[in-house]
Amino acid sequence: MNIMTKPSAKQSFTVTPIKEKIGAVISGIDLTKPVDEETRQALYSTIVDNIAVVIKDQHLNPAQFAAAMEMFGELMPDQITTNLAPGVPMVSILDNFEKNSKGEQAKKPKNATWHTDHTNKELPPKFTCLYAVAIPSKGGGTSVANMRAAYEALPAERRAQLDGMQTANQRISSARLAFGNPDTIAEQARLAEPLMMHPLVRTHPDTGTKAIWFHQGKTETVTGLDPYQTQDFLKDLLQEIITDDVTYTHNWTLGDLLVVDNRAALHKAGSDYNMSEHRKLYRTMVRGDRPR
Numbered sequence: 001m002n003i004m005t006k007p008s009a010k011q012s013f014t015v016t017p018i019k020e021k022i023g024a025v026i027s028g029i030d031l032t033k034p035v036d037e038e039t040r041q042a043l044y045s046t047i048v049d050n051i052a053v054v055i056k057d058q059h060l061n062p063a064q065f066a067a068a069m070e071m072f073g074e075l076m077p078d079q080i081t082t083n084l085a086p087g088v089p090m091v092s093i094l095d096n097f098e099k100n101s102k103g104e105q106a107k108k109p110k111n112a113t114w115h116t117d118h119t120n121k122e123l124p125p126k127f128t129c130l131y132a133v134a135i136p137s138k139g140g141g142t143s144v145a146n147m148r149a150a151y152e153a154l155p156a157e158r159r160a161q162l163d164g165m166q167t168a169n170q171r172i173s174s175a176r177l178a179f180g181n182p183d184t185i186a187e188q189a190r191l192a193e194p195l196m197m198h199p200l201v202r203t204h205p206d207t208g209t210k211a212i213w214f215h216q217g218k219t220e221t222v223t224g225l226d227p228y229q230t231q232d233f234l235k236d237l238l239q240e241i242i243t244d245d246v247t248y249t250h251n252w253t254l255g256d257l258l259v260v261d262n263r264a265a266l267h268k269a270g271s272d273y274n275m276s277e278h279r280k281l282y283r284t285m286v287r288g289d290r291p292r
């Protein structure tokens with residue numbers, strides 16, 4: 001996986017914007033080949049500017065996917081370790097055909113509510129990178145919402161209220177556990193992680209712009225609220241900030257690689273597909289800074 005052993009080269013590529021406030025398609029680049037610094041920087045700024053970027057027509061195995069995404073920084077492990085790519089532990093596999101310990105397949109799609117990844121960690125991923133290897137005939141897209149635009153669209157008083165708030169995060173919030181099953185309750189007790197504090201509104205380290213940033217299912221409390229009030233507050237906040245004009249839903253084609261700048265986005269998986277059809281994505285995450 002050491003990409004430095006091959007000579008890197010400049011690759012030019014085309015950027016086509018998708019929507020005014022979010023999304024771009026990159027074509028004409030081959031990520032099985034190492035790219036030079038100029039190309040790497042051009043890719044990085046395209047991702048930061050557009051928040052959700054689809055890199056078309058890639059032919060990557062898990063090791064090549066990981067090696068390509070390492071150009072953006074250190075990869076971080078997925079805290080769900082049940083389905084990692086064999087021999088490539090930094091790539092996890094999101095697979096609707098995966099069976100649980102009882103040999104059963106999930107009946108409903110996972111990750112189908114708005115969130116950002118691994119908010120219970122001190123250094124959550126700056127980028128989440130997804131690569132499609134099996135897709136259903138219809139639906140099952142990945143949606144990404146521009147939280148910079150959503151924040152900027154709010155009235156000044158509302159922005160000021162949110163600015164002062166902190167979230168206390170853990171792997172699974174206790175309010176979510178109350179609706180869950182004994183297995184998840186046992187899992188939380190086993191993990192017994194300390195709460196991780198993060199700002200509800202974070203400032204992007206590259207652009208200095210602010211964005212709303214949280215994972216409802218991992219937020220134990222928001223400043224001043226108990227766990228149940230917190231869930232209601234975040235549910236209402238999502239209703240307020242997720243609008244069509246800030247959202248792009250990517251309907252997958254095989255070979256697509258989607259990179260999301262988590263520092264300015266929330267995302268979710270589509271639940272609108274037939275679970276008897278296979279949906280399988282490789283995922284890797286690039287470690288970020290501590291949110292501020």
Ligand SMILES: [Fe+2]
Pocket residue numbers: 111115116117128267
């Ligand atoms: Fe996610």
